[in-house]
Amino acid sequence: MVAVSELEARLENWRVVLAWLSWQQRQAERMVRxxxxxxxxxxxxxxxxxxxxxxxETARTASGPKATRVHASDCSMGDGRPVSRDQARxxxxxxxxxxxxxxxxxxxxxxx
Numbered sequence: 001m002v003a004v005s006e007l008e009a010r011l012e013n014w015r016v017v018l019a020w021l022s023w024q025q026r027q028a029e030r031m032v033r034x035x036x037x038x039x040x041x042x043x044x045x046x047x048x049x050x051x052x053x054x055x056x057e058t059a060r061t062a063s064g065p066k067a068t069r070v071h072a073s074d075c076s077m078g079d080g081r082p083v084s085r086d087q088a089r090x091x092x093x094x095x096x097x098x099x100x101x102x103x104x105x106x107x108x109x110x111x112x
Contacts, residue, residue: 055080
């Protein structure tokens with residue numbers, strides 16, 4: 001049989017543990033709120049990413065999709081996936097054909 005005084009001591013120890021855990025939880029919740037506020041402020045300061053101004057038209061081949069033309073994003077003469085300015089310039093430099101209607105090579109400054 002366990003003595004009453006021992007049970008009271010164990011109970012008090014566990015109450016101390018509960019009090020400490022409660023304090024830890026409040027600290028963690030405070031830190032989460034602080035970080036959420038800081039994150040929201042950082043996101044508000046960051047400008048939204050610019051929408052791609054270019055698209056890369058592809059054709060299906062036996063070995064997978066192959067880039068066929070570079071277009072400005074508002075060109076209605078071809079469909080394609082959005083690409084960045086650098087990706088469009090790289091594709092043109094690698095010999096991918098520019099669209100003859102929207103002439104992306106002119107806008108990208110790649111003409112002689």
